[in-house]
Amino acid sequence: MTTIDVAESAESTALHGFWTRSRKVGTVLAVLGIAVFLIGLTMTAGAEASVRFNLTLPEAAAAFPAKPVVLTLGAVAVLLGALLLTGRVHLPFGLTVGVAVAAVVLALLIWAIARPGNTLQIDTVLKGTMLLALPLIFGSLSGVLCERSGIINVGIEGQFLAGAFTGALAGTVTGSPWVGILAATVAGALVTFVLAALAIRYVVDQVVLGVVLNLLVLGLTGFLFDRIMKDNESATNLAMRVPEWQIPILSDIPAIGPALFGQNVFVYLALVLVALVYVMLFHTRWGLRTRAVGEHPVAADTVGIKVNSLRFRNVLIAGLVSGLGGAFLTIGEALPFSENMTDGKGFIALAVLIVGRWNPIGGLLGALLFGFAMQIEQFLSSVPGGSPVPSEFLAMLPYLVTIVAVAGLIGRVRAPAADGKPYTKA
Amino acid sequence: MTEPKPAEKPEPDDTAPVTPAPETAPERPAEEPADQERRPGFGSLFLRYVTTANTVMVTLYSFLLAMVIGAVLIIVSDPAVRGTFTYFFSRPTDALSASWTAVSDAYAGLFAGAIVNFTTLAEFQAGEATIGRLLSPISETLTYAAPLILAGLAVGLAFQAGLFNIGAQGQVIMGTVGAALIGFGLHLPAYLHLPLALLGGAIAGGLFGAIPGVLKAWSGAHEVITSIMLNYVALSALGWIITNEFVKDPDPNKQYAISKPADESSLLPRLAGMLGIDAPGLRANLGIIVAIAAAALVAWLLAKSTLGFRMRAVGLNAHASRTAGMSVPNTYITSMGGAGALAGLAGATLVLGISPHALTHGVAGEVGFDGITVALLGRAKPWGVVAAGLLFGALRAGANTMQSTLPLDMVTLLQALIVIFIAAPALVKAMLHLKVPAGGLATTTAKGW
Numbered sequence: 001m002t003t004i005d006v007a008e009s010a011e012s013t014a015l016h017g018f019w020t021r022s023r024k025v026g027t028v029l030a031v032l033g034i035a036v037f038l039i040g041l042t043m044t045a046g047a048e049a050s051v052r053f054n055l056t057l058p059e060a061a062a063a064f065p066a067k068p069v070v071l072t073l074g075a076v077a078v079l080l081g082a083l084l085l086t087g088r089v090h091l092p093f094g095l096t097v098g099v100a101v102a103a104v105v106l107a108l109l110i111w112a113i114a115r116p117g118n119t120l121q122i123d124t125v126l127k128g129t130m131l132l133a134l135p136l137i138f139g140s141l142s143g144v145l146c147e148r149s150g151i152i153n154v155g156i157e158g159q160f161l162a163g164a165f166t167g168a169l170a171g172t173v174t175g176s177p178w179v180g181i182l183a184a185t186v187a188g189a190l191v192t193f194v195l196a197a198l199a200i201r202y203v204v205d206q207v208v209l210g211v212v213l214n215l216l217v218l219g220l221t222g223f224l225f226d227r228i229m230k231d232n233e234s235a236t237n238l239a240m241r242v243p244e245w246q247i248p249i250l251s252d253i254p255a256i257g258p259a260l261f262g263q264n265v266f267v268y269l270a271l272v273l274v275a276l277v278y279v280m281l282f283h284t285r286w287g288l289r290t291r292a293v294g295e296h297p298v299a300a301d302t303v304g305i306k307v308n309s310l311r312f313r314n315v316l317i318a319g320l321v322s323g324l325g326g327a328f329l330t331i332g333e334a335l336p337f338s339e340n341m342t343d344g345k346g347f348i349a350l351a352v353l354i355v356g357r358w359n360p361i362g363g364l365l366g367a368l369l370f371g372f373a374m375q376i377e378q379f380l381s382s383v384p385g386g387s388p389v390p391s392e393f394l395a396m397l398p399y400l401v402t403i404v405a406v407a408g409l410i411g412r413v414r415a416p417a418a419d420g421k422p423y424t425k426a
Numbered sequence: 427m428t429e430p431k432p433a434e435k436p437e438p439d440d441t442a443p444v445t446p447a448p449e450t451a452p453e454r455p456a457e458e459p460a461d462q463e464r465r466p467g468f469g470s471l472f473l474r475y476v477t478t479a480n481t482v483m484v485t486l487y488s489f490l491l492a493m494v495i496g497a498v499l500i501i502v503s504d505p506a507v508r509g510t511f512t513y514f515f516s517r518p519t520d521a522l523s524a525s526w527t528a529v530s531d532a533y534a535g536l537f538a539g540a541i542v543n544f545t546t547l548a549e550f551q552a553g554e555a556t557i558g559r560l561l562s563p564i565s566e567t568l569t570y571a572a573p574l575i576l577a578g579l580a581v582g583l584a585f586q587a588g589l590f591n592i593g594a595q596g597q598v599i600m601g602t603v604g605a606a607l608i609g610f611g612l613h614l615p616a617y618l619h620l621p622l623a624l625l626g627g628a629i630a631g632g633l634f635g636a637i638p639g640v641l642k643a644w645s646g647a648h649e650v651i652t653s654i655m656l657n658y659v660a661l662s663a664l665g666w667i668i669t670n671e672f673v674k675d676p677d678p679n680k681q682y683a684i685s686k687p688a689d690e691s692s693l694l695p696r697l698a699g700m701l702g703i704d705a706p707g708l709r710a711n712l713g714i715i716v717a718i719a720a721a722a723l724v725a726w727l728l729a730k731s732t733l734g735f736r737m738r739a740v741g742l743n744a745h746a747s748r749t750a751g752m753s754v755p756n757t758y759i760t761s762m763g764g765a766g767a768l769a770g771l772a773g774a775t776l777v778l779g780i781s782p783h784a785l786t787h788g789v790a791g792e793v794g795f796d797g798i799t800v801a802l803l804g805r806a807k808p809w810g811v812v813a814a815g816l817l818f819g820a821l822r823a824g825a826n827t828m829q830s831t832l833p834l835d836m837v838t839l840l841q842a843l844i845v846i847f848i849a850a851p852a853l854v855k856a857m858l859h860l861k862v863p864a865g866g867l868a869t870t871t872a873k874g875w
Contacts, residue, residue, distance in 0.1 A: 152874050154650065202852035205871040207650060211592055211798060212845050219839030220499075226833030227503035339835075347654045354651075392666035399655040407647040420874030 022093055025408075026084025029100045033077030036107045040070035047114040053123050053254055060254075066114030073107035076100070105376075112380050112389075125375055126259040130267060132378075133371025134332065135160065135342075137270045138325030139349025140356055140363035141277055145318035146192075147358055148281060149311045150294040152420040154210025155195055156322050157346025158217035162187040163326020165221040168237050168337035169229070171330075177240040181327045188323020189316050191217060196315040200308050203422045214346070222339050229337065241334040242266070266324070266332040273321065278360040290314055294416035297423040307423045325349075344399070351402040357413045366405075373401045479851055479860040481805070481868050487854050488847030496840050497529040500832070504528050532832050539827030540567050540820035558698075558705025563823060565698070565710040571819025572713035572779065573598070576772035577797025578804055578811040579717075579724050580635070580765040584649075585806035586728055587761035588741035590872035593638055593653025595794025596660030597631040597766040601773025603667055604630025606785045609688025609778060616691040620778070623692040624716065627774025628767040634660065635766015636759055643755030649762070650872070657794070661787075668785050675784065685785035694779040713775035718812060720768060725808040727764075737761050769794060792838070796822075799841040802870055803848055 043066060050063040080100040083089050113120050139156045146153035166187035171180020195213060198204040229237040242264045251262035260267070281287040289310060292300040297307045329345075330337050352370060356362030377394045466474070476483060501507050507528050510521040538544070540563055549555035577594050584591035605627035612619065638653040667673055668683045675684045694716070698708040728734040739747045740757040748754050772793055777783060800818055804810030818841060825837040847854050851867040854860065 198846075198850050198853060202850050202856070204850040204852070205869060207590055207872040207874060208802065208849050208870055209846075211590070211650070212802070212842060212849055215795065215799065215838065216842035216846060219835050219837075219842045222835030223499065223833055223839050224503060226835055344654060344658055347651060351651050351655075390666055392662045395662045395665075396659045399658040402655045403641070403647070403652050406651050407641045407645040415874070 020087070022084045023087060025093075025097060026081045028081070029097070029104075030078050030081030030085060032104050033074050033079075033081055033100070035074075036077060036104055036111075037071060037074035039111055040067060040074050040107070043067045043070060043111065043114065049110045049114040050119045052119050052121055061119075066110050070107045070111050070114075073103040073110075076103045077107075109376065120379075123255050123258050125379060126255055127263070128375040128378065129368060129371040130259040130263065131333075131371075132374045133367040134266055134270055134328050135325045135345050136349045136352045136367035136370055137274065137364055138321055138328065139346055140352040140367060141270075141273055141360060142188075142192075142318040142322035142325070143350060143353035144277060144281070144358055144360055144363060145290075145314050145321065147353065147419050148294045148416055149290045149314040150297060150416060150418040150421065150423070151196065151199055151311055151315050152206040152210065153192070153195065153315070153318060153322075154207055154350065155191060155213040155217075155346075156325075156349050157342050157344065158210075158214040159188040159191045159319055159322035160326040160329060160342045160346045161214075161217045161221050161340070162191045163323035164329040164341060165224070165326075165337050166323075167327035168240065168330040171240040172236055172238040177242050177331045180240055180331050181242075181324065184327035184331070185320040185323040188321070188326055189319035192315045192319030192322070195319075196312045199315075199422065200312055203424065206420050206422075218340060221337075225337065225339055233336065237336045239334045239336050240331045242331060264332060266328045269324065274360045274364045281360065291416070293423075294418055297418050297421075301423075301425070311423075322346075348398065348402050351406050354413060354415075355405045358416060369405075370398060370401060374398045474861075477860055478863045479855040479867055480863040483860070484851045484854050484867075485803070485848060487858060487860075488844050491847050491854065491857070492840050492843035493533070495843055496836065497533075499839070500529050500532050500836075501525045532828065532836075535828035535831065536821065536824035538824070539563055540824035556705065557703060558707050561698075561703070561705065561708055563827070565708040566823035566826065567816065567820045568697070568710040568714045569780065569819075570822040571816045572711075572717045572775050573772040573793045574796055574800050574819050574822075575714075575717040575812050575815030576720055576768050576775065577793050578800030578815050579720055579808060580631075580767075580769035580772065580794075581797045581801035582804060582806035582808065582811050583724055583728075583737075583768060584761055584765040585801060585870060585872070586734075586741050587737040587757060588744065588873055589639070589642070589649050589758065589761055589765075591635070591638070591653060591762065591765050591769075592650055592798055593635065593656050593794075594765070594769045594772075594797040595790065595792070596653070596657040597635045597769035598773040598776070598790045598794040598797075599657075599660040599664050600634040600766075601627035601631035601770030602777045602785060602789045603664060603773075604628075604770060605692075605774035605777045606685055606688055606783075607673070609692040609783070610686040612692075613689060614691060619689065619691040620694065623688065623778055624771060624774045627770045627777070629770065631770015631773060632763045632767030635769060636763035639759040639762025642762075643758045664785065664789075665787060668787070673785065683787060684782065687782055687784040688778060692778060693783060694775060709780065711775075711779040713779040716771065716775060717815070720771060721808040721812045724768070728808065733760065769797065772797070796838075796841065799845045802845045803841075805848075805868070806870060 045067055047066045048063045049066040049069070050061060052061040077100045080091075080096050080103075083091060084093075084096060109120065112118075139160065142156055142159065143153050163184035167180040167184035169180075170183030171177045174180070191213060195206075195209060198209055199206050225237075244262060244264050245268070247261040250260070251257045253261070260271070281290065289300065289305050292303075293305060293307050293310050301307050326342075329335070329341060335341075348370060349367075352363055352366040355369075356364070356366040374397070377397045380389065381391045381394050507521070507524045510524045514521045542560070542563055546555050546560050550557070550560045577598060580594045580597060581591050605623045608619075608623040608626035612622065614622065634656065637656060638647075638649040641647045641652050642649050665683075668685055673685045675686050694711040694713050696708065697710045697712065697714070698705050700712075726734075728738060736747070736752050736757050737760075739750070739752060740754055740761075744754050747757070773790060776789060776791075776793065777785065796818060800811055800814045803817070804812070804814035818837075821837045821840060825832065825834050849869060851869055855862065855867065
């Protein structure tokens with residue numbers, strides 16, 4: 001590794017401008033590939049990795065020798081990285097990076113499970129990925145609705161917390177999770193009402209406002225949790241549960257069936273909402289107006305669109321969606337409310353929004369990527385016989401993925417032009 | 427913004443003496459002594475000042491409004507008081523007196539725990555209480571204020587460069603680690619050990635703080651996202667470090683994960699001991715002096731140094747700074763590094779100043795997040811941050827003594843409410859029908875994506 005570093009710095013000083021994006025990425029991939037290859041060399045020759053579909057095809061199982069597979073995958077990553085580095089062969093950049101990253105991830109996964117008694121349960125992993133991605137899908141949808149109309153929503157975290165708290169409280173008090181879900185969406189909208197009122201009517205800086213709103217909701221839910229819930233959990237803060245609905249036939253599809261069609265109502269709601277927001281945003285008059293208001297409010301105003309009232313309405317709708325994400329954290333996961341239970345998911349959703357390029361479908365894919373990272377973390381930390389990596393480092397994984405994704409993409413994606421800029425008529 | 431200088435329209439004559447008073451005032455009496463009653467007296471000047479949305483009054487009103495909302499929450503969330511409201515219309519006095527008692531008890535308790543307890547004062551005058559008991563609220567306030575001021579400076583300094591550092595929490599955590607490692611890892615005389623341990627905290631925090639700066643400079647990644655993600659990374663890293671063989675307290679009787687304690691020679695000495703007061707209970711330590719010295723340094727840096735000028739220039743207008751030949755990426759990195767160093771110093775005062783002088787999972791508390799509110803309340807100005815840190819330190823100390831009646835989250839809530847009003851001067855103006863000051867409404871801003 002050290003030799004590579006030396007070569008790098010010598011070259012970069014000699015040839016300024018040599019380090020294009022694809023060369024930088026290629027170097028990183030090659031280094032990762034070498035690391036995987038070295039890890040592969042340390043593995044025992046006879047180790048086998050076994051894979052199963054435990055929910056859909058319980059009898060289908062496969063075991064394959066792990067060492068050669070890991071070595072091959074490492075070599076693939078090195079090769080692709082080297083090709084990018086030399087710049088001689090013109091490869092489709094996105095596809096190449098995707099394949100190389102997938103090879104590295106897969107190799108590490110196989111390395112981790114290649115011990116006796118360990119099995120990669122494919123459809124369980126996919127189902128978990130979907131569940132972990134859910135709050136991020138709701139959060140990024142809420143972000144899309146706000147930011148496409150020109151209001152930055154850093155307060156997704158706070159809307160999640162408000163939704164989670166209200167959902168648990170209202171659900172337990174009325175005894176119906178459905179009332180809880182409804183109350184949670186209203187709570188989310190209340191938080192965005194404050195956001196909209198202060199950002200639009202009183203022209204408060206939106207990033208500062210979002211961060212402070214998060215603190216406010218954190219304090220408020222913590223205060224109310226202490227005063228109302230803590231001493232009386234059974235009457236105010238139970239783990240509510242919504243049933244899983246198996247969609248006939250579709251839920252039996254191997255691997256993806258249980259993940260997409262054997263879940264609770266939140267998954268179906270999320271998928272429907274993604275499609276709905278996509279169609280509404282790009283194929284309806286409302287969508288065109290929303291995008292106009294977010295890109296060029298002066299032009300929108302000139303043709304008679306009421307900029308601020310449209311923004312206000314969209315931010316309120318966004319609050320309903322992120323409140324739903326909050327409801328998922330308590331009711332959807334069948335957990336009681338606990339203080340600060342969102343754990344930064346609102347901020348990860350913000351990163352997903354950027355990675356997904358302010359597009360609902362992009363957000364869905366981004367959320368699944370993050371969900372997969374978190375699922376792998378959970379899977380590895382629960383591997384019998386202990387994980388080969390300290391659990392604390394595994395816990396960092398989703399956050400590091402967020403940083404890498406944002407740092408790697410931000411220069412190449414563009415926010416709506418009027419995002420975060422208040423509109424006042426001249 | 428919505429009402430551009432409304433005060434000038436109705437009576438231009440009336441507004442003129444407010445600001446340029448020194449120029450016009452001496453002329454008039456000489457020409458026309460009969461004009462006496464048109465000159466604003468102290469009373470009307472004061473009234474005008476109080477009804478204008480200037481920085482001082484907005485801060486004061488924000489505090490009062492937050493207290494009012496806090497009072498409402500105390501009443502609503504108290505089951506006994508809520509009970510008296512069920513028969514409000516048959517006997518309203520019950521509800522009103524119960525509400526008044528709940529609210530005034532809470533706020534009086536806050537004051538007694540933060541500044542001075544009048545019962546103790548009376549006992550002290552009668553010779554029944556020690557000086558230690560009398561000074562203990564103030565001592566607690568100073569103890570809590572020191573790290574808050576430093577964390578507030580960390581957020582405030584970044585604000586000056588146009589960066590929103592919500593990663594102070596992670597930087598504080600790294601600061602505690604740096605200070606603790608030197609605190610128990612080295613064995614030196616106190617005059618070397620303490621400065622080295624403080625420096626260790628500052629360097630660890632500074633390096634960690636520089637990461638979002640580097641990411642922003644190189645790739646344009648927004649510091650709000652990267653720095654909050656690094657908070658979680660720091661927390662996980664702390665968890666791993668504590669369980670490390672070299673760091674872990676070897677005592678097997680310890681119920682929870684805790685590091686070895688820092689050496690006596692690396693600890694911040696207590697103020698009571700330095701002043702010769704014999705009161706072992708007073709925890710206030712040199713940390714508050716470190717914090718004030720840091721504020722002075724930051725004030726000098728921003729006002730007098732080239733580096734500080736560059737930071738403020740980039741914060742005000744990055745494009746113009748680039749045109750003027752300044753390196754914007756380097757300024758991002760140094761600003762975030764400096765901010766991280768201040769937050770790291772906050773972490774160092776936590777470990778070296780407060781028992782058990784060791785790393786635990788909760789060693790940093792919420793200091794970094796509170797730093798955001800401190801910086802916003804102090805309007806990112808060094809001395810404003812000191813005042814805000816003292817105020818929030820007092821709130822924290824007060825809340826700690828009345829934990830039995832009110833949850834600690836009350837303080838987080840009050841802080842957030844105060845800061846929302848501070849961030850939205852237009853809201854305060856509209857709620858209280860204030861006038862717009864000459865320079866417009868002042869507020870803190872951060873840049874979008």
